[in-house]
Amino acid sequence: MRKMKKLISIVFLGFLFFLCSCDNNQTFNVKFIGLDDAIILEQTYQKNEKLIYPQPTEVKGYTFIGWDQDIEKVTDNLMIKAVYEKKVYTVEFKTQFGEVIQSKEVYYHDMIIYPNPPSLEGYHFMKWDQDIQYVCENVTIIALYQEVTHMISFQTQFGDLIAIKKVVHDEKIIYPEAPVIEGYTFIGWDYDIAYAKSDFIITAKYEKKIYHVTFQTQFGEVIDEKEYAYLDVIIYPNPLVIEGYNFVSWSSNEEYATKNIEIIAYYNIKQFSVTFIGFDENIIGKITVNYMSPFVYPEAPIIEGYTFVGWNQNVIGVKQDTTIVAIYEKNNIDVEVVHPVFSNIEHVLLLDGIIENRSNEQIQNLFVDIDDERVNYELDTNNSFSLSISTSFEKSSIIDIIFYIELNNGEIIKIYEEEYLMYIEIKTSNYTSYVNDFSLNDPLDITEILEGFNLQENHIITIDNIIYGGYRGTNELHAYDSSNYRKCNSYGHEIAIDQDGFVVESNTLVDLPANGMILSGHGTASTLLQKNIQIGDYMVYNQMEKKVYVYRSAVINSLISLRESIFLAKEKLIKAYNTLLALDYQTLFSIYNQVLDDFATILVQYDNQMVTQIKNNLAKLHFGVIETKFLEVKAFWHYPMRATGYPENNKNEVCLFLNQVKAMGFNTIYINTNFNGGTIYPSKYLTQLKANHFVYDGYNDYLECFISEAHNRNLRVVAWSNTFVCGDGYLPNHSPSKYVSLDYQGKNNSGNIYFYDITNPEVQELLVNVYQELATNYDLDGIEYDFVRYPASNLYTFSGNITDSSLIDDFGYTESAMRLFKENYQVEGNIKDLILTSDEIRAKWQTFKVDNVTNMVKMMSQAIKEANPNMMISAAVMSSLSGAIQTYAQDFGTWIKEGYVDNLDPMIYSGSNAYVLSRIESFIETVNGDANIVIGISPDNSGGNVITISEQIELISKYVQIGFNEFSCKNIFSSEEIMSGFMMLEREYNATIYDDSHTIRKKYAQSMLDRITNYYQYTSIMSNSKELIKLYNLLYSDLIDISLVKTELNKITNETIKNKLILEVEYIEMILEGK
Structure with missing residues (x-):
């Protein structure tokens, strides 16, 4: 058992030793990670091997502060991260003047928050000098400011601009010299502002001078x-x-x-007439004697059958008109005509009466002399007579009727004499007519039709920077509605948008539609509206975005535009009818109903040809409501060979053009004879630029043909000349450079128009010869000066020293002019330098230029009158006399007072009827009867259209003493609408004040006979129409004085019509008295 345990222990120890050997050979992966998980370094280590840290990566805006783990030996797989922190930078905000607004520390890449820039008096913040969003370094950001300037405008209380000054904030304002205005005394400025704080208008106040009469x-x-x-x-x-x-x-x-x-x-x-009456109340003699002066009695005539026995009174002197009758005693023959009755029907003269014979002699025959033609008649047993005599008189005439009798003894005795008025009615024209019921229907509604369209299908333009309400400034575009509406001046353009978003009107000034709005633009914004917006456009307005989105459908535009024009025509027609304008209502009624029928047709099937017909008929309606004057210059400015469709390359083409002109009611043509330093006719002094290669049968040249054929059609021709222009668009070779005027900077043109230097004696001689030649060689009715001025000048706007000469825009700085100026004003030194520093020299220079133009006008006019004393001289001028003098050196007030110019054509070119009316009234007051006036209009070049032309002609027609002149043929004859409209003005009785007395009386009679016979007599306002018809027939034949007509007109019961007709006849009386 013990052996077994020992064996097990030995085995276990061996196993442990094996394990230890395996552990010592183990490896591990180590990663070093940067800021954005990027791998800095990746390595393999043995177990317990010492860890070596790499150099950390530098990261912009960050500072490395260490690793997230502090390890000496590797015992495992590792991921070690580098730790960074954001750098701190200083962001400083300063004004451009160095004042610190704000300074703060900000982490790298944090967003910069800009502070509100401080308000600095006299300056306004423009921008920051750098547009940085995120911090990446220490930075100083500067607030940039611009010095505030204010526009200080000086004007008279009558609205005329004196000067505009750009003044730095809080700078002292230098007041200009107030202009001298005739009849007024300058009494001061309405504001006494010393320093500029804002834009401001300062008005010069005047009071009327007092005069002793x-x-x-x-x-x-x-x-x-x-x-x-x-x-x-x-x-x-x-x-x-x-x-x-x-x-x-x-x-x-x-x-x-x-x-x-x-x-x-x-x-x-006092003088009195003494009339001596003989037998049968025949006038023996009539003398004029002074108050209580002696006079001699005439010898009484011998009367067969009578004996003169003396006078009924024997006086030495008279205190009143006196009739002295010769007293006769009858011999034994006593015969007279009793109860004569004379009358006429058409061309038959009827004479009835009885011869009463109280003598012993028997009457054998009766002789009647009618205007020296004798009729022999045998009396019946009662000595009565009844004669019916045919005559050949074509118009009313005064005829002499004398009765003679032949006695049995053969003696022939005159027994009766009378002047009899043979009254014959002339054939009247038919340019007016009456209708008893003038009820006009509205055009059909188009709401349902519009709903069938995609209104936003065709986007035309987006307009931005629209200001809601407020005062309209230079180049600004404003939106107005009922909450902020303000009426703007006429220096711009407006469009009216109805409550459904459709454009219904486009003009210089428009009315605000119910629940609608107006877009009102000035300067560049005005041009934007005129070029891009049409009636009928659909608009979506976004007030927050300050934008309007514009959409267009050609059909919708056409329908809306036509319908609005129909409504306007209806309104005018009804007003004309209710105010008893004498128009051709039968024709107008027919045209209006035709328009309604055609409009209904295109609503079912849109047709471009029918749309054109509608437009032409609408033009006829708008022109047809003009109660055009018979005595009025109806003119247009004509560029030869540039009327669309009428090349005028031969006599036949000239005649076709003039026939069309006549049919359109014009009676005067201003033909451009002199332009670009050349002519349209052969000249000894200038180069002929046109028509020199064409043949005009029977005539020497184009101009002679044009004038003669125009006269054959009772059209007056005025030579319209670009007087001081020697180059237009370029300087032609035939205009010597030495003849050209220069501006202050030495430039020889103004907007590519080159002007003569009228102080150059050679130029003066040239212009005198040119105009004398023109007046001598051609049977013109007049000559007109145009461009009879200097190019525009701003010199009058400066006061004190001029520090920047580049701002001067002024002409006349040729050596010839500056030398003459020095001589006239005894000035020494450099004129240009003096202009910069002296207000007195600038004022004298301005006067010098005015005198130059006036003297040149005088010389040219004298040359014209020497060639043709009866030549009418006209001038196309600015509509403000003070502005014309200040800006153009054009003193037309002096020209007309001195008799250098007979007629003025003020160029009142505007699409605003209100502006045109105000300028007309002001111009008439300025001229004050010293010249005839023909108003130059061109609304179709100034934001208006064919309707505006008709409305401005109607405005002019209300003034008896002025006419109109439309600029120009290029517009008229390129538009079928305009031509159709003008044809409604054609009248047989078309006259001007330049016609002779007989023609004016005749045309006036024809005009009134048309109005009375065809219109007035059917109304209830003229109960004496039959008597007036008779009187105007007699006036037509020059048988009565115009005063008799005036007496009868005073019997008209309607005061408005009576006063209008009396005003007309009194103006005609004045014109006739001046003949």
Whole structure:
């Protein structure tokens, strides 16, 4: 047993020894792990082998602080991790001026939280100089600021801009010199602000000057004395009654107070007519004698069968019109015509009466002379007569009827004489008509049709940066609704969006639709709206995003646009009918119903051709509601050979063009004869640029053909010239560079338009010769100056020293001009340097330029009048006289007062009817009757359309004294709509104030006969229509004075119509008196 135990022990010890030997040979895997579980090192170790730690990996933004296990010998598989901590960096925020805003310590790669930048007076925060999101190093971030500037605008109380100054915040404001305004005294600025704190408008306030007006007789006796404020209406007193004298006139016809003035009442000694009446009330003689002056009696005529026995009174002098009758005693023959009755029906003259013979002689025959043609007639037993005589008169005429009798003894005696009015009605035109019932239906509703469209299928554009409400600033786009609506000025463009999101109106200014909104843009935003938005567009406005999404369907746009235009036409037609405008209501009613029928058709089957027909008919309706004046310049500016469809390359093509012009109601064409330094006609002085290779049968050149054929159609032709332009788009070879004006910087063009240097004597001689040649060689009705000015200048906006000369935009700095300026104003030194430093020199320079333009106008006009004293001279000018002088050196006020220019065409180019109206009224007041006015319009180039053209012509038609001139043929003849509209203005009785007196009276009579015969007589306002028809027929034949018509017009019971017609006839009287 003991042996067994010993054996077991030995075996057990051997086993243990084996085990120990196996353990000493064991290996283990050791991994060293980095920050992102990346293996730094992987090694195999024997058991109990000493562990060697590797060099830790460097990690950006972190600091190694040790290993997660501290082991000396390896006894197992190991994974040992390197332990890191984030580095700490300093983030400092400062202003650009070095002031610390904030400084803090931030761990690596933590997000940087930017503080709110501090507010600094006079500066506004722009941005941080670095856009860092996460920390990776020590960093200093700078807040960048921009100095605040304010726009200080100076204007007059009348709205004219004086200057705009850009002023640094809290900088002292330098006030400009207030402009001198005729009739007003500058009394100060409405705000006395020393330093700029914000954008601000400062207004120059003026008060009217007071003038003393004295009325006295030519003999020195004072009638009245009064003081008036500038432009107050001068109330003329009743002239003193002086025995033996008639008051003739006042020495002045000043209507408004503009200066201290003595107005003299002039008298003539009274004169009276002394009429000597002979036998049968025949006038023997008629003399005019002064108050109580002696006169000589005439010799009484010898009357067969009578003896003169003396005068019924024998006076030395008279105190009133006096009739003195010759007294005769009958001889033994006593015959007279009793109860004569004369009448006429059409062209047959009827004469009835009795010859009463109270003498002893028997009447053998009766002779009747009618305008020296004798009719022989045998009397019946009762000595009665009844004659029916056919005449050949084509119009009303005054005829002489004389009765003679032949006695048995062969003696022929005149027994009766009378002037008889042979009244014949002329054929009237039919441009007006009356309808008893003018009920107009609405166009069909399109709501269900619109619901069938996917309105957001075709996205056109997204417009952003839309400001909700507020004041509309430069280049800004604003959204207005009923909660924030404000009316903007007319220097922009607006679109109206109805409650369903559809654009229903696009114009300079629009009305706010019920529950809808308006997008209103200025500058670049205005252009954006005009170019990208159409009536009928569908819009989705997101106020939070400040965006509007625009969608378009051509069909929807068309339907909405047409329907809105139909409603507008209906509104105008009803207003015209209710206000008794004399229009062709039968035609308008027919066209309107045709439009409704066609609109209903396209709702079922949309057709582009029918849409065009609707548009053309709508244009006719909008033009058809214009009660066009018979006496009015109806003109357009014409670029030769550039009217679409009318090349004018030969006589036939010129005639076709003029026929179309005539059919569209125009009576005047302003044809561009001089442009780009050249001409449309052969000239000794300028290069002919067009029509020089074409043949015009029967004529020497294109212009002669155009003028002659226009005159054959009663169309006036005015030569429209780009007066001071020697290059347009480029400087042509035929315009010498030495002739060209330069700006302050030495540049020779303004927007690629090159202007003559009008101080250059060679240029002056050239222009004088050009206009004298034009007036001499062509039978023109007028010549118009255009571009008769300097390019735009901003020199008047500066005051004090100009520190940045690059801001100056001003022309005229040629050697010729600066030398002349020095001579005229006795100035020495460098003109450009003086311009920078002296307000006085700048003011004199501006005056110098104004005088240059005026002197050039004077020279050209004198040359024209020498060639043709009757030539009308016109000028296309700016609509504000003060602005024209300041910006363009264009003093047209002086031109018209001095008689250099007869007619002005103010270019009032705007799509805003309200703006056009305000400028018209202001311009009429400025001109004050010193010139004729033709308003230049171009709404279709300024955000308007064919409807706007008609509305502006209608505005102009309400003023009796002005006409219109549409710019230009390129727009008119490229649009079938516009042409269709103008054709509604065609009238047979189309005249201008430049026609002769006979033509004006005749056309006026035709116009009124059309209105009365075809319209007014069917209304209840003109009970005396038959008498008026007779009078206008007589006026047409020059048989009565126009004053008789005026007397009858005053009997019309409707005050509105009466006043309108009286105003018209008084204007015609004034025109005729001036002929």
